[in-house]
Amino acid sequence: MVNSIKVQAPGTVANLVCGFDVLGLCLHEPYDIMEVQLLDEPVIKIQSADGYPLPTDPQRNTAGAPLVEMVKELDNSVGFEVIIHKHIKPGSGIGSSAASAAGAVVAANMLLENKFSKEDLVRFAMFGEKVASGVKHADNIAPCIYGGITLIRSIFPLDIVTIPAPDLYVTVVHPQIEVKTADARQILRKEVLLKDAIKQWGNIAGLVAGFMKNDLDLIGRSLEDVIIEPVRSILIPGFDEVKRKSKEAGALGGGISGSGPSIFMLSKEKSTAQAVAQLMNEIYDRIGLDRHTYVTKINHQGVSLAPTLTPKSA
Protein backbone atom coordinates (compact mmCIF):
# COMPACT_ATOMS: atom_id res chain seq x y z
CA MET A 1 0.00 0.00 0.00
CA VAL A 2 1.24 3.46 -0.98
CA ASN A 3 1.63 5.54 2.18
CA SER A 4 2.86 8.78 0.66
CA ILE A 5 1.54 10.84 -2.21
CA LYS A 6 2.15 14.17 -3.90
CA VAL A 7 -0.71 16.18 -5.40
CA GLN A 8 -1.32 19.44 -7.21
CA ALA A 9 -3.97 21.53 -5.51
CA PRO A 10 -5.13 24.18 -7.98
CA GLY A 11 -6.48 27.68 -7.63
CA THR A 12 -10.16 28.35 -8.19
CA VAL A 13 -12.39 31.25 -9.16
CA ALA A 14 -15.37 31.62 -6.83
CA ASN A 15 -18.22 34.13 -7.17
CA LEU A 16 -18.27 33.55 -10.91
CA VAL A 17 -19.70 36.92 -12.03
CA CYS A 18 -23.51 36.54 -11.74
CA GLY A 19 -22.98 33.40 -9.64
CA PHE A 20 -22.00 35.16 -6.42
CA ASP A 21 -21.68 32.66 -3.56
CA VAL A 22 -22.83 29.70 -5.69
CA LEU A 23 -20.70 29.23 -8.83
CA GLY A 24 -17.01 28.37 -8.96
CA LEU A 25 -14.47 27.28 -11.53
CA CYS A 26 -11.25 25.27 -11.24
CA LEU A 27 -7.98 26.47 -12.82
CA HIS A 28 -4.91 24.53 -13.94
CA GLU A 29 -2.57 27.21 -12.62
CA PRO A 30 -1.43 28.36 -10.17
CA TYR A 31 -1.36 25.33 -7.86
CA ASP A 32 0.12 24.26 -4.55
CA ILE A 33 2.10 21.06 -4.28
CA MET A 34 1.22 18.95 -1.27
CA GLU A 35 3.02 15.87 -0.03
CA VAL A 36 0.85 13.81 2.26
CA GLN A 37 1.94 10.79 4.22
CA LEU A 38 -0.31 8.31 6.02
CA LEU A 39 0.67 7.73 9.66
CA ASP A 40 -0.42 4.90 11.93
CA GLU A 41 -1.16 7.16 14.90
CA PRO A 42 -3.83 9.85 15.14
CA VAL A 43 -1.68 12.93 14.73
CA ILE A 44 -1.76 15.66 12.08
CA LYS A 45 1.59 17.23 11.31
CA ILE A 46 1.81 20.30 9.09
CA GLN A 47 4.99 21.55 7.56
CA SER A 48 5.85 24.31 5.13
CA ALA A 49 8.26 23.14 2.44
CA ASP A 50 9.57 26.51 1.47
CA GLY A 51 9.70 28.55 4.63
CA TYR A 52 6.30 30.11 3.95
CA PRO A 53 4.93 30.88 7.45
CA LEU A 54 2.01 28.47 7.97
CA PRO A 55 0.29 27.77 11.31
CA THR A 56 1.52 24.34 12.38
CA ASP A 57 -1.30 23.74 14.90
CA PRO A 58 -3.55 21.53 12.74
CA GLN A 59 -6.72 23.08 14.20
CA ARG A 60 -5.56 26.47 12.96
CA ASN A 61 -4.25 25.35 9.61
CA THR A 62 -6.49 25.23 6.54
CA ALA A 63 -5.06 21.85 5.53
CA GLY A 64 -4.96 20.54 9.09
CA ALA A 65 -8.50 21.25 10.28
CA PRO A 66 -10.12 19.15 7.49
CA LEU A 67 -7.78 16.24 8.26
CA VAL A 68 -8.64 16.45 11.96
CA GLU A 69 -12.30 15.98 10.97
CA MET A 70 -11.50 13.14 8.62
CA VAL A 71 -9.42 11.34 11.24
CA LYS A 72 -12.27 11.73 13.75
CA GLU A 73 -14.58 9.89 11.35
CA LEU A 74 -11.96 7.16 11.08
CA ASP A 75 -12.12 6.69 14.86
CA ASN A 76 -8.60 8.12 15.20
CA SER A 77 -7.13 5.01 13.59
CA VAL A 78 -4.70 6.95 11.39
CA GLY A 79 -2.96 10.30 11.07
CA PHE A 80 -1.33 12.37 8.36
CA GLU A 81 1.80 14.38 7.80
CA VAL A 82 1.47 17.17 5.25
CA ILE A 83 4.24 19.14 3.57
CA ILE A 84 2.91 22.16 1.74
CA HIS A 85 4.66 23.92 -1.11
CA LYS A 86 2.57 27.08 -1.04
CA HIS A 87 2.42 28.74 -4.46
CA ILE A 88 -1.03 30.33 -4.36
CA LYS A 89 -0.69 33.48 -2.37
CA PRO A 90 -3.20 33.86 0.46
CA GLY A 91 -5.47 36.85 -0.11
CA SER A 92 -5.17 36.61 -3.88
CA GLY A 93 -8.83 35.78 -4.44
CA ILE A 94 -8.07 32.57 -6.27
CA GLY A 95 -8.76 30.09 -3.52
CA SER A 96 -5.49 29.74 -1.69
CA SER A 97 -7.02 28.35 1.51
CA ALA A 98 -9.37 26.09 -0.45
CA ALA A 99 -6.44 24.60 -2.35
CA SER A 100 -4.73 23.62 0.92
CA ALA A 101 -7.91 22.19 2.37
CA ALA A 102 -9.01 20.36 -0.78
CA GLY A 103 -5.51 19.14 -1.60
CA ALA A 104 -5.09 17.68 1.88
CA VAL A 105 -8.35 15.72 1.89
CA VAL A 106 -8.10 14.50 -1.69
CA ALA A 107 -4.53 13.27 -1.10
CA ALA A 108 -5.52 11.67 2.21
CA ASN A 109 -8.46 9.98 0.52
CA MET A 110 -6.19 8.60 -2.19
CA LEU A 111 -4.03 7.10 0.56
CA LEU A 112 -7.20 5.63 2.08
CA GLU A 113 -8.11 4.10 -1.28
CA ASN A 114 -11.10 6.41 -1.82
CA LYS A 115 -12.89 5.55 1.36
CA PHE A 116 -14.81 8.84 1.20
CA SER A 117 -17.05 10.35 -1.48
CA LYS A 118 -16.29 13.73 -3.04
CA GLU A 119 -19.17 15.15 -1.07
CA ASP A 120 -17.57 13.88 2.16
CA LEU A 121 -14.34 15.54 1.12
CA VAL A 122 -16.10 18.86 0.57
CA ARG A 123 -17.66 18.51 3.99
CA PHE A 124 -14.24 17.98 5.61
CA ALA A 125 -12.52 20.66 3.55
CA MET A 126 -15.03 23.30 4.59
CA PHE A 127 -13.49 23.14 8.07
CA GLY A 128 -10.40 24.60 6.44
CA GLU A 129 -12.39 27.51 5.05
CA LYS A 130 -13.78 28.07 8.50
CA VAL A 131 -10.22 28.39 9.82
CA ALA A 132 -9.35 30.81 7.01
CA SER A 133 -12.39 33.08 7.01
CA GLY A 134 -14.58 32.07 9.92
CA VAL A 135 -17.28 30.81 7.57
CA LYS A 136 -17.87 27.38 6.08
CA HIS A 137 -18.27 27.94 2.38
CA ALA A 138 -17.74 25.62 -0.54
CA ASP A 139 -17.54 27.83 -3.58
CA ASN A 140 -13.77 27.34 -3.90
CA ILE A 141 -13.64 23.91 -2.25
CA ALA A 142 -16.20 22.32 -4.57
CA PRO A 143 -14.57 23.23 -7.90
CA CYS A 144 -11.15 22.35 -6.42
CA ILE A 145 -12.36 18.84 -5.55
CA TYR A 146 -14.78 18.16 -8.44
CA GLY A 147 -12.94 20.14 -11.13
CA GLY A 148 -14.63 22.15 -13.86
CA ILE A 149 -17.49 24.45 -12.97
CA THR A 150 -19.59 23.70 -9.92
CA LEU A 151 -22.80 25.07 -8.55
CA ILE A 152 -23.22 25.01 -4.78
CA ARG A 153 -27.00 25.18 -4.74
CA SER A 154 -27.04 24.82 -0.98
CA ILE A 155 -24.55 24.44 1.86
CA PHE A 156 -26.98 23.08 4.48
CA PRO A 157 -27.77 20.49 3.25
CA LEU A 158 -24.79 20.31 0.94
CA ASP A 159 -25.93 20.22 -2.70
CA ILE A 160 -23.18 20.36 -5.31
CA VAL A 161 -24.00 20.26 -9.01
CA THR A 162 -21.33 19.89 -11.66
CA ILE A 163 -21.98 22.07 -14.70
CA PRO A 164 -20.51 20.67 -17.92
CA ALA A 165 -18.66 23.44 -19.71
CA PRO A 166 -16.56 23.99 -22.82
CA ASP A 167 -12.80 23.93 -22.65
CA LEU A 168 -12.24 27.66 -22.21
CA TYR A 169 -9.06 29.58 -21.56
CA VAL A 170 -8.83 31.65 -18.41
CA THR A 171 -6.60 34.67 -17.95
CA VAL A 172 -6.07 35.69 -14.35
CA VAL A 173 -4.29 38.77 -13.09
CA HIS A 174 -3.42 39.15 -9.43
CA PRO A 175 -2.51 42.76 -8.71
CA GLN A 176 -0.36 42.80 -5.58
CA ILE A 177 -2.68 44.68 -3.28
CA GLU A 178 -4.59 43.33 -0.31
CA VAL A 179 -8.38 43.07 -0.34
CA LYS A 180 -9.59 41.36 2.81
CA THR A 181 -12.55 39.04 2.29
CA ALA A 182 -14.13 40.52 5.40
CA ASP A 183 -13.83 44.06 3.98
CA ALA A 184 -15.11 42.96 0.60
CA ARG A 185 -18.12 41.44 2.34
CA GLN A 186 -18.59 44.45 4.60
CA ILE A 187 -19.22 46.87 1.75
CA LEU A 188 -22.06 44.81 0.28
CA ARG A 189 -25.57 45.98 1.03
CA LYS A 190 -27.75 43.50 2.90
CA GLU A 191 -30.68 44.38 0.65
CA VAL A 192 -30.76 44.59 -3.12
CA LEU A 193 -33.37 45.81 -5.57
CA LEU A 194 -35.73 43.07 -6.73
CA LYS A 195 -35.29 44.24 -10.31
CA ASP A 196 -31.51 43.79 -10.01
CA ALA A 197 -31.94 40.37 -8.42
CA ILE A 198 -34.19 39.36 -11.34
CA LYS A 199 -31.53 40.49 -13.80
CA GLN A 200 -28.95 38.49 -11.85
CA TRP A 201 -30.96 35.27 -11.81
CA GLY A 202 -31.75 35.70 -15.51
CA ASN A 203 -28.02 35.97 -16.10
CA ILE A 204 -27.01 32.94 -14.02
CA ALA A 205 -29.70 30.88 -15.74
CA GLY A 206 -28.30 32.06 -19.08
CA LEU A 207 -24.75 31.31 -17.97
CA VAL A 208 -25.56 27.75 -16.90
CA ALA A 209 -27.50 27.17 -20.13
CA GLY A 210 -24.65 28.69 -22.12
CA PHE A 211 -22.05 26.41 -20.49
CA MET A 212 -24.21 23.31 -20.98
CA LYS A 213 -25.16 24.21 -24.59
CA ASN A 214 -21.61 25.21 -25.45
CA ASP A 215 -23.05 28.54 -26.61
CA LEU A 216 -20.17 30.99 -26.30
CA ASP A 217 -22.22 34.04 -27.27
CA LEU A 218 -24.76 33.25 -24.59
CA ILE A 219 -21.96 32.77 -22.04
CA GLY A 220 -20.60 36.16 -23.02
CA ARG A 221 -23.98 37.90 -22.78
CA SER A 222 -24.68 36.30 -19.40
CA LEU A 223 -21.34 37.21 -17.82
CA GLU A 224 -22.84 40.30 -16.21
CA ASP A 225 -23.06 41.05 -12.50
CA VAL A 226 -25.32 43.97 -11.62
CA ILE A 227 -25.15 43.50 -7.84
CA ILE A 228 -21.72 42.66 -6.45
CA GLU A 229 -19.26 43.87 -9.06
CA PRO A 230 -20.40 47.52 -9.14
CA VAL A 231 -19.67 47.71 -5.40
CA ARG A 232 -16.57 45.56 -5.03
CA SER A 233 -14.76 46.59 -8.18
CA ILE A 234 -14.00 49.99 -6.66
CA LEU A 235 -11.56 48.20 -4.32
CA ILE A 236 -9.54 46.99 -7.33
CA PRO A 237 -7.47 49.60 -9.16
CA GLY A 238 -7.75 49.27 -12.93
CA PHE A 239 -10.75 46.93 -12.83
CA ASP A 240 -12.98 48.76 -15.30
CA GLU A 241 -10.17 49.25 -17.78
CA VAL A 242 -9.07 45.60 -17.54
CA LYS A 243 -12.61 44.42 -18.16
CA ARG A 244 -13.39 46.79 -21.01
CA LYS A 245 -10.12 46.18 -22.86
CA SER A 246 -10.30 42.41 -22.33
CA LYS A 247 -13.69 42.32 -23.98
CA GLU A 248 -12.48 44.56 -26.78
CA ALA A 249 -9.63 42.08 -27.26
CA GLY A 250 -12.16 39.28 -27.72
CA ALA A 251 -12.61 37.81 -24.22
CA LEU A 252 -16.10 36.43 -23.58
CA GLY A 253 -16.21 38.29 -20.29
CA GLY A 254 -15.18 37.86 -16.70
CA GLY A 255 -14.99 39.74 -13.44
CA ILE A 256 -13.66 39.69 -9.93
CA SER A 257 -12.20 36.36 -8.83
CA GLY A 258 -13.55 35.47 -5.40
CA SER A 259 -13.57 38.67 -3.38
CA GLY A 260 -10.61 40.03 -5.33
CA PRO A 261 -8.20 41.54 -5.97
CA SER A 262 -7.61 39.00 -8.77
CA ILE A 263 -9.55 39.50 -12.01
CA PHE A 264 -10.29 36.67 -14.44
CA MET A 265 -11.39 36.63 -18.06
CA LEU A 266 -12.68 33.72 -20.15
CA SER A 267 -11.66 33.31 -23.78
CA LYS A 268 -12.29 30.77 -26.50
CA GLU A 269 -8.83 30.98 -28.06
CA LYS A 270 -5.40 30.77 -26.45
CA SER A 271 -4.24 33.73 -28.54
CA THR A 272 -7.05 35.86 -27.10
CA ALA A 273 -6.22 34.74 -23.56
CA GLN A 274 -2.58 35.71 -24.16
CA ALA A 275 -3.54 39.09 -25.61
CA VAL A 276 -5.68 39.66 -22.51
CA ALA A 277 -2.72 38.83 -20.24
CA GLN A 278 -0.58 41.26 -22.21
CA LEU A 279 -3.03 44.13 -21.82
CA MET A 280 -3.51 43.34 -18.12
CA ASN A 281 0.25 43.58 -17.67
CA GLU A 282 0.37 46.86 -19.57
CA ILE A 283 -2.42 48.35 -17.46
CA TYR A 284 -0.77 47.42 -14.16
CA ASP A 285 2.65 48.52 -15.41
CA ARG A 286 1.15 51.90 -16.16
CA ILE A 287 -0.66 52.05 -12.80
CA GLY A 288 2.60 51.00 -11.18
CA LEU A 289 1.27 47.92 -9.38
CA ASP A 290 3.18 44.68 -9.26
CA ARG A 291 1.11 41.72 -10.50
CA HIS A 292 1.15 38.07 -11.42
CA THR A 293 -0.63 37.00 -14.60
CA TYR A 294 -1.65 33.48 -15.58
CA VAL A 295 -2.89 32.14 -18.89
CA THR A 296 -4.50 28.82 -18.09
CA LYS A 297 -7.60 26.73 -18.85
CA ILE A 298 -10.58 25.38 -17.00
CA ASN A 299 -9.29 22.34 -15.09
CA HIS A 300 -11.88 19.60 -15.42
CA GLN A 301 -10.11 17.30 -12.96
CA GLY A 302 -9.53 19.33 -9.81
CA VAL A 303 -6.87 18.16 -7.34
CA SER A 304 -4.69 15.58 -9.11
CA LEU A 305 -1.54 13.56 -8.66
CA ALA A 306 1.55 15.66 -9.25
CA PRO A 307 3.23 14.45 -12.46
CA THR A 308 6.61 14.15 -10.71
CA LEU A 309 5.18 11.61 -8.28
CA THR A 310 7.73 9.28 -6.80
CA PRO A 311 5.73 7.20 -4.35
CA LYS A 312 7.50 5.63 -1.42
CA SER A 313 6.21 2.16 -0.70
CA ALA A 314 5.29 1.09 2.78
Next chain:
Amino acid sequence: MVNSIKVQAPGTVANLVCGFDVLGLCLHEPYDIMEVQLLDEPVIKIQSADGYPLPTDPQRNTAGAPLVEMVKELDNSVGFEVIIHKHIKPGSGIGSSAASAAGAVVAANMLLENKFSKEDLVRFAMFGEKVASGVKHADNIAPCIYGGITLIRSIFPLDIVTIPAPDLYVTVVHPQIEVKTADARQILRKEVLLKDAIKQWGNIAGLVAGFMKNDLDLIGRSLEDVIIEPVRSILIPGFDEVKRKSKEAGALGGGISGSGPSIFMLSKEKSTAQAVAQLMNEIYDRIGLDRHTYVTKINHQGVSLAPTLTPKSA
Protein backbone atom coordinates in the same frame (compact mmCIF):
# COMPACT_ATOMS: atom_id res chain seq x y z
CA MET B 1 -51.47 29.63 -51.34
CA VAL B 2 -53.38 28.83 -48.17
CA ASN B 3 -55.12 32.00 -46.98
CA SER B 4 -56.84 30.67 -43.88
CA ILE B 5 -55.54 28.64 -41.01
CA LYS B 6 -56.64 27.30 -37.64
CA VAL B 7 -54.20 27.03 -34.72
CA GLN B 8 -54.14 25.92 -31.09
CA ALA B 9 -52.70 28.62 -28.85
CA PRO B 10 -51.82 26.98 -25.54
CA GLY B 11 -51.67 28.19 -21.97
CA THR B 12 -48.30 28.83 -20.34
CA VAL B 13 -46.84 28.95 -16.85
CA ALA B 14 -44.75 32.07 -16.28
CA ASN B 15 -42.75 32.92 -13.15
CA LEU B 16 -41.61 29.32 -12.91
CA VAL B 17 -40.99 29.12 -9.13
CA CYS B 18 -37.42 30.44 -8.64
CA GLY B 19 -37.53 31.86 -12.20
CA PHE B 20 -39.71 34.86 -11.43
CA ASP B 21 -39.98 37.13 -14.49
CA VAL B 22 -37.55 35.04 -16.55
CA LEU B 23 -38.63 31.37 -16.85
CA GLY B 24 -41.78 30.07 -18.51
CA LEU B 25 -43.19 26.75 -19.62
CA CYS B 26 -45.67 25.81 -22.36
CA LEU B 27 -48.67 23.54 -21.66
CA HIS B 28 -50.68 21.33 -24.00
CA GLU B 29 -53.93 22.27 -22.29
CA PRO B 30 -55.91 24.41 -22.01
CA TYR B 31 -55.65 26.16 -25.38
CA ASP B 32 -57.53 28.71 -27.46
CA ILE B 33 -58.52 27.94 -31.02
CA MET B 34 -57.81 30.75 -33.43
CA GLU B 35 -58.89 30.96 -37.06
CA VAL B 36 -56.84 33.48 -38.96
CA GLN B 37 -57.43 34.60 -42.52
CA LEU B 38 -55.08 36.60 -44.72
CA LEU B 39 -56.71 39.67 -46.28
CA ASP B 40 -55.42 41.74 -49.17
CA GLU B 41 -56.11 45.07 -47.51
CA PRO B 42 -54.47 46.47 -44.37
CA VAL B 43 -57.27 45.89 -41.88
CA ILE B 44 -57.33 43.79 -38.71
CA LYS B 45 -60.72 42.30 -37.86
CA ILE B 46 -61.26 40.56 -34.51
CA GLN B 47 -64.23 38.36 -33.78
CA SER B 48 -65.19 36.20 -30.83
CA ALA B 49 -66.43 32.79 -31.94
CA ASP B 50 -68.39 31.98 -28.84
CA GLY B 51 -69.86 35.21 -27.63
CA TYR B 52 -66.98 35.80 -25.19
CA PRO B 53 -66.82 39.60 -24.89
CA LEU B 54 -63.53 40.62 -26.58
CA PRO B 55 -62.56 44.16 -27.56
CA THR B 56 -62.96 44.35 -31.33
CA ASP B 57 -60.80 47.45 -31.76
CA PRO B 58 -57.56 45.75 -32.84
CA GLN B 59 -55.42 48.27 -30.95
CA ARG B 60 -57.18 47.25 -27.73
CA ASN B 61 -57.23 43.54 -28.40
CA THR B 62 -54.36 41.27 -27.31
CA ALA B 63 -54.47 39.42 -30.63
CA GLY B 64 -55.06 42.57 -32.66
CA ALA B 65 -52.29 44.83 -31.41
CA PRO B 66 -49.50 42.38 -32.41
CA LEU B 67 -51.01 42.03 -35.89
CA VAL B 68 -51.18 45.80 -36.28
CA GLU B 69 -47.41 45.88 -35.63
CA MET B 70 -46.76 43.01 -38.01
CA VAL B 71 -48.81 44.63 -40.77
CA LYS B 72 -46.88 47.89 -40.27
CA GLU B 73 -43.63 46.05 -40.95
CA LEU B 74 -45.20 44.63 -44.10
CA ASP B 75 -45.84 48.20 -45.34
CA ASN B 76 -49.59 47.69 -44.90
CA SER B 77 -49.67 45.30 -47.85
CA VAL B 78 -51.95 42.78 -46.11
CA GLY B 79 -54.44 42.44 -43.26
CA PHE B 80 -55.89 39.67 -41.12
CA GLU B 81 -59.23 38.52 -39.84
CA VAL B 82 -59.11 36.61 -36.57
CA ILE B 83 -61.84 34.48 -35.02
CA ILE B 84 -61.02 33.56 -31.43
CA HIS B 85 -62.47 30.58 -29.58
CA LYS B 86 -61.45 31.70 -26.10
CA HIS B 87 -60.98 28.75 -23.76
CA ILE B 88 -58.26 30.07 -21.46
CA LYS B 89 -59.96 32.30 -18.97
CA PRO B 90 -58.42 35.77 -18.61
CA GLY B 91 -57.06 36.30 -15.13
CA SER B 92 -56.34 32.60 -14.61
CA GLY B 93 -52.57 33.02 -14.41
CA ILE B 94 -51.92 30.62 -17.28
CA GLY B 95 -51.21 33.09 -20.03
CA SER B 96 -54.62 33.83 -21.54
CA SER B 97 -53.57 37.09 -23.15
CA ALA B 98 -50.26 35.62 -24.31
CA ALA B 99 -52.09 32.74 -26.02
CA SER B 100 -54.18 35.21 -28.05
CA ALA B 101 -51.16 37.32 -28.94
CA ALA B 102 -48.87 34.40 -29.75
CA GLY B 103 -51.56 32.43 -31.57
CA ALA B 104 -52.36 35.40 -33.79
CA VAL B 105 -48.79 36.10 -34.86
CA VAL B 106 -47.80 32.45 -35.33
CA ALA B 107 -50.88 31.79 -37.46
CA ALA B 108 -50.31 34.99 -39.44
CA ASN B 109 -46.69 34.03 -40.00
CA MET B 110 -47.73 30.60 -41.26
CA LEU B 111 -49.98 32.35 -43.79
CA LEU B 112 -46.98 34.51 -44.75
CA GLU B 113 -44.88 31.37 -45.26
CA ASN B 114 -42.66 32.09 -42.24
CA LYS B 115 -41.52 35.51 -43.32
CA PHE B 116 -40.66 36.35 -39.72
CA SER B 117 -38.37 34.69 -37.16
CA LYS B 118 -39.66 33.45 -33.81
CA GLU B 119 -37.88 36.37 -32.19
CA ASP B 120 -39.78 38.77 -34.47
CA LEU B 121 -43.01 37.07 -33.45
CA VAL B 122 -42.20 37.54 -29.77
CA ARG B 123 -41.48 41.18 -30.47
CA PHE B 124 -44.89 41.62 -32.13
CA ALA B 125 -46.77 39.57 -29.55
CA MET B 126 -45.44 41.64 -26.66
CA PHE B 127 -47.67 44.47 -27.94
CA GLY B 128 -50.57 42.23 -26.96
CA GLU B 129 -49.21 41.91 -23.42
CA LYS B 130 -48.93 45.66 -23.31
CA VAL B 131 -52.64 45.90 -24.13
CA ALA B 132 -53.47 43.33 -21.43
CA SER B 133 -51.28 44.54 -18.57
CA GLY B 134 -49.69 47.81 -19.62
CA VAL B 135 -46.25 46.18 -19.68
CA LYS B 136 -44.34 44.46 -22.47
CA HIS B 137 -43.24 41.15 -21.06
CA ALA B 138 -42.35 37.89 -22.75
CA ASP B 139 -42.45 35.25 -20.05
CA ASN B 140 -45.71 33.79 -21.34
CA ILE B 141 -45.25 34.84 -24.97
CA ALA B 142 -41.85 33.17 -25.38
CA PRO B 143 -42.83 29.66 -24.19
CA CYS B 144 -46.10 29.94 -26.16
CA ILE B 145 -44.17 30.63 -29.38
CA TYR B 146 -41.04 28.51 -28.83
CA GLY B 147 -42.67 25.71 -26.82
CA GLY B 148 -41.01 23.88 -23.95
CA ILE B 149 -39.24 25.87 -21.28
CA THR B 150 -37.81 29.26 -22.14
CA LEU B 151 -35.56 31.68 -20.35
CA ILE B 152 -36.06 35.35 -21.12
CA ARG B 153 -32.62 36.53 -20.07
CA SER B 154 -33.38 40.05 -21.17
CA ILE B 155 -36.27 41.96 -22.74
CA PHE B 156 -34.26 44.95 -24.00
CA PRO B 157 -32.49 43.66 -26.00
CA LEU B 158 -34.64 40.57 -26.38
CA ASP B 159 -32.67 37.44 -25.42
CA ILE B 160 -34.63 34.20 -25.39
CA VAL B 161 -32.94 30.92 -24.52
CA THR B 162 -34.67 27.58 -24.97
CA ILE B 163 -33.97 25.19 -22.09
CA PRO B 164 -34.17 21.51 -23.08
CA ALA B 165 -36.25 19.67 -20.51
CA PRO B 166 -37.59 16.19 -19.84
CA ASP B 167 -41.12 15.26 -20.84
CA LEU B 168 -42.80 16.05 -17.53
CA TYR B 169 -46.45 16.00 -16.60
CA VAL B 170 -48.01 19.21 -15.36
CA THR B 171 -51.06 19.42 -13.14
CA VAL B 172 -52.72 22.82 -13.05
CA VAL B 173 -55.55 23.93 -10.83
CA HIS B 174 -57.35 27.19 -11.44
CA PRO B 175 -59.41 28.11 -8.39
CA GLN B 176 -62.15 30.46 -9.52
CA ILE B 177 -61.11 33.58 -7.70
CA GLU B 178 -59.67 36.74 -9.15
CA VAL B 179 -56.08 37.79 -8.47
CA LYS B 180 -55.23 40.88 -10.50
CA THR B 181 -51.69 40.93 -11.88
CA ALA B 182 -51.42 44.54 -10.77
CA ASP B 183 -52.36 43.60 -7.18
CA ALA B 184 -50.01 40.63 -7.20
CA ARG B 185 -47.21 42.93 -8.29
CA GLN B 186 -48.19 45.63 -5.82
CA ILE B 187 -47.62 43.44 -2.77
CA LEU B 188 -44.04 42.58 -3.73
CA ARG B 189 -41.32 44.46 -1.91
CA LYS B 190 -39.02 46.51 -4.14
CA GLU B 191 -36.01 45.35 -2.12
CA VAL B 192 -35.09 41.82 -1.12
CA LEU B 193 -32.44 40.41 1.18
CA LEU B 194 -29.19 39.63 -0.59
CA LYS B 195 -29.08 36.25 1.17
CA ASP B 196 -32.52 35.38 -0.23
CA ALA B 197 -31.52 36.56 -3.69
CA ILE B 198 -28.44 34.30 -3.50
CA LYS B 199 -30.64 31.34 -2.57
CA GLN B 200 -32.93 32.16 -5.47
CA TRP B 201 -30.14 32.33 -8.04
CA GLY B 202 -28.65 29.12 -6.68
CA ASN B 203 -32.04 27.53 -7.21
CA ILE B 204 -32.60 28.80 -10.74
CA ALA B 205 -29.11 27.65 -11.68
CA GLY B 206 -29.95 24.24 -10.18
CA LEU B 207 -33.29 24.16 -11.98
CA VAL B 208 -31.78 24.93 -15.39
CA ALA B 209 -29.02 22.34 -14.79
CA GLY B 210 -31.64 19.83 -13.60
CA PHE B 211 -33.76 20.32 -16.73
CA MET B 212 -30.77 20.04 -19.04
CA LYS B 213 -29.28 17.04 -17.22
CA ASN B 214 -32.64 15.31 -16.93
CA ASP B 215 -31.99 15.11 -13.18
CA LEU B 216 -35.45 14.93 -11.61
CA ASP B 217 -34.17 15.01 -8.02
CA LEU B 218 -32.23 18.18 -8.74
CA ILE B 219 -35.30 19.71 -10.41
CA GLY B 220 -37.30 18.86 -7.30
CA ARG B 221 -34.73 20.30 -4.90
CA SER B 222 -34.43 23.48 -6.97
CA LEU B 223 -38.18 24.15 -7.24
CA GLU B 224 -38.06 26.54 -4.30
CA ASP B 225 -38.97 30.23 -4.31
CA VAL B 226 -37.93 32.12 -1.19
CA ILE B 227 -38.84 35.59 -2.49
CA ILE B 228 -42.12 35.80 -4.41
CA GLU B 229 -44.13 32.78 -3.28
CA PRO B 230 -44.09 33.55 0.47
CA VAL B 231 -45.73 36.90 -0.32
CA ARG B 232 -48.07 36.05 -3.16
CA SER B 233 -49.29 32.69 -1.96
CA ILE B 234 -51.32 34.38 0.77
CA LEU B 235 -53.64 35.65 -2.01
CA ILE B 236 -54.44 32.05 -3.00
CA PRO B 237 -56.68 30.05 -0.64
CA GLY B 238 -55.40 26.54 -0.08
CA PHE B 239 -51.98 27.18 -1.62
CA ASP B 240 -49.85 25.74 1.18
CA GLU B 241 -51.97 22.64 1.50
CA VAL B 242 -52.02 22.03 -2.26
CA LYS B 243 -48.25 22.33 -2.41
CA ARG B 244 -47.52 20.17 0.61
CA LYS B 245 -49.93 17.38 -0.34
CA SER B 246 -48.81 17.42 -3.99
CA LYS B 247 -45.23 16.82 -2.92
CA GLU B 248 -46.32 14.13 -0.49
CA ALA B 249 -48.14 12.51 -3.41
CA GLY B 250 -44.88 12.41 -5.36
CA ALA B 251 -44.89 15.64 -7.39
CA LEU B 252 -41.41 17.07 -8.00
CA GLY B 253 -42.63 20.48 -6.92
CA GLY B 254 -44.32 23.54 -8.32
CA GLY B 255 -45.82 26.82 -7.28
CA ILE B 256 -47.90 29.76 -8.38
CA SER B 257 -48.55 29.92 -12.13
CA GLY B 258 -47.87 33.44 -13.37
CA SER B 259 -49.26 35.78 -10.77
CA GLY B 260 -51.94 33.27 -9.77
CA PRO B 261 -54.44 32.18 -8.78
CA SER B 262 -53.58 29.00 -10.73
CA ILE B 263 -51.14 26.58 -9.12
CA PHE B 264 -49.06 24.10 -11.09
CA MET B 265 -47.16 20.97 -10.09
CA LEU B 266 -44.62 18.95 -12.11
CA SER B 267 -44.58 15.16 -11.98
CA LYS B 268 -42.61 12.43 -13.65
CA GLU B 269 -45.49 9.97 -13.96
CA LYS B 270 -48.99 10.45 -15.32
CA SER B 271 -50.44 8.58 -12.35
CA THR B 272 -48.80 11.05 -9.96
CA ALA B 273 -50.09 14.01 -11.97
CA GLN B 274 -53.59 12.52 -11.80
CA ALA B 275 -53.34 11.91 -8.05
CA VAL B 276 -52.26 15.53 -7.66
CA ALA B 277 -55.30 16.70 -9.64
CA GLN B 278 -57.50 14.56 -7.42
CA LEU B 279 -56.16 16.02 -4.20
CA MET B 280 -56.38 19.56 -5.62
CA ASN B 281 -60.05 18.93 -6.37
CA GLU B 282 -60.64 17.56 -2.90
CA ILE B 283 -58.99 20.57 -1.28
CA TYR B 284 -61.05 23.09 -3.26
CA ASP B 285 -64.24 21.08 -2.76
CA ARG B 286 -63.63 21.28 0.98
CA ILE B 287 -62.79 25.00 0.82
CA GLY B 288 -65.89 25.44 -1.30
CA LEU B 289 -64.20 27.10 -4.26
CA ASP B 290 -65.10 26.21 -7.82
CA ARG B 291 -62.02 25.23 -9.87
CA HIS B 292 -60.78 23.83 -13.13
CA THR B 293 -58.07 21.20 -13.06
CA TYR B 294 -55.88 20.08 -15.95
CA VAL B 295 -53.55 17.11 -16.21
CA THR B 296 -51.29 17.86 -19.13
CA LYS B 297 -47.64 17.76 -20.23
CA ILE B 298 -44.93 20.18 -21.18
CA ASN B 299 -45.71 21.20 -24.76
CA HIS B 300 -42.45 21.25 -26.67
CA GLN B 301 -44.00 22.75 -29.80
CA GLY B 302 -45.91 25.84 -28.69
CA VAL B 303 -48.64 27.25 -30.96
CA SER B 304 -49.45 24.59 -33.54
CA LEU B 305 -51.88 23.79 -36.32
CA ALA B 306 -55.20 22.61 -34.93
CA PRO B 307 -55.62 18.92 -35.79
CA THR B 308 -59.08 19.55 -37.27
CA LEU B 309 -57.64 21.89 -39.86
CA THR B 310 -59.63 22.16 -43.06
CA PRO B 311 -57.76 24.81 -45.03
CA LYS B 312 -59.60 26.82 -47.63
CA SER B 313 -57.49 27.39 -50.71
CA ALA B 314 -57.16 30.83 -52.28
